[in-house]
Amino acid sequence: MATPTRRSSRSVWIRRAWTTGAVTLSVFCTLTAFMLSEDSGVVPTWNYTIGLVLNLAAAAALVWRHEHPWPVLAISLAGPLLLSTDATAALIALYALTKSEHGRRLAGAVGAVYLACAISLTYDAHRTRDNSVLSMERKPEPGQPKPVWELEWWIPWLVAAVLVAIVVAIAVARRTRTQLAEAQHDRDQATEQTRTLHDEMIRAEERTRIARDMHDTLAASLSRISLFAGALQVSGADNPEKTANTASMIRSTAHDALDELKNIVGVLRGTPGASRSNGHQGIDAVADLVQSARAAGLHTTLFTDLRPGDVGTISGHVTYRVVQEALTNAQKYASDQTVRITITGGEDTGIRIDVRNQLSSLPPSVPAGSRAGLTGLTEQARQIGGTVNAGVLGSEFVVQCWLPWFA
DSSP: OOOHHHHHHHHHHHHHHHHHHHHHHHHHHHHHHHHHHHHHOOSOHHHHHHHHHHHHHHHHHGGGTTTSHHHHHHHHHHHHHHSSSOOHHHHHHHHHHHTTOOHHHHHHHHHHHHHHHHHHHHHHHTSOGGGOTTTOOOOOOTTSOOOOOOOOTHHHHHHHHHHHHHHHHHHHHHHHHHHHHHHHHHHHHHHHHHHHHHHHHHHHHHHHHHHHHHHHHHHHHHHHHHHHHHHHHHHTTTOHHHHHHHHHHHHHHHHHHHHHHHHHHHHHHTOTTOOSGGGSOOGGGHHHHHHHHHHTTOOEEEEEEEOSSOOOHHHHHHHHHHHHHHHHHHHHHOTTSOEEEEEEEETTTEEEEEEEEEOOOSOOSSOOOOSOHHHHHHHHHHHTTOEEEEEEETTEEEEEEEEOSOO
16 A cells, blocks of 8 residues: 555656646647748738747746646736637646636636637638648648638637537546545545544443443442451451351452452453453342342342343343342441342333332441442443432332343
């Protein structure tokens, strides 16, 4: 693939080649018109001589036709509008001008060039037939008189119109193609920027999801560890066997939390072999959550009434997180109360989760956290079309959630 520097250098050389060709063509046509006028002898010598000088200056000015199109066009019109010379330089200048101008200004330039071409061809029509480009008559044999006959007055004007129309049509087609190429380039750039932003959004959402998983996992595990440590501090000296069991549960909980944290970090880093299943527990793992909460000393009941069928992966994961967050909050703020968990649903009704417990008068068992758990769950549920509501209802703290069955 060519680099931008190579493409730029190639473009410069192509433009120089076109400029050289344009100047050469203009000089050749000017010299041809001069020789035809001189051989014809119909117009005064000063007429076509001045025309030659003006057109040579116009040919030289074509080098700057893209940078200064209007001055170059004015110079190229000076000769053919008044004198017996050609209008090639004017046509080339009009081609360059059409690539950048629109509307009335362009129409005025087209009209001026058309008039210059018509006048130039009218001079050509009044030369002897062997010196006329329009008639293409062969030169007479030596000693024979030159053929002289008049063309119809409208022929030069028609030919001029055809020449100008061809030049304008080619220039407009080239300009349209250039604009389409630029529009496609801009579209490709916009598409690439959109794709980059989309990828960044996906990465940001994935980081947010992983952060939520880490928060939920660590908050629940650390809350249980805190409760076990508190129980150990209160009754550790009186019952050595209970102390050993509590220490074992602390160790097991910490080990499980560390394994899950390693799993989540492995997914974040893209470590080969890192499983995502542990970070996406479903409804089936809710019973294990309840058992773990009971082992931590929290009175918990679980009622499940789900119709047969496969629950969507994300719906099952959010269900697990809602129950986990509710149990974690109950362990912190109502560890002396019974937590009642109800999960019901089916394909037609979706999944409904209801977790409630009586308010407790005891101080929190652990310091208050960031309070971002329920907020994050609300956002997760909203993303799949569900809802999460949590708050005090009478003498109870209630967490209610509805989720679609397939998500």
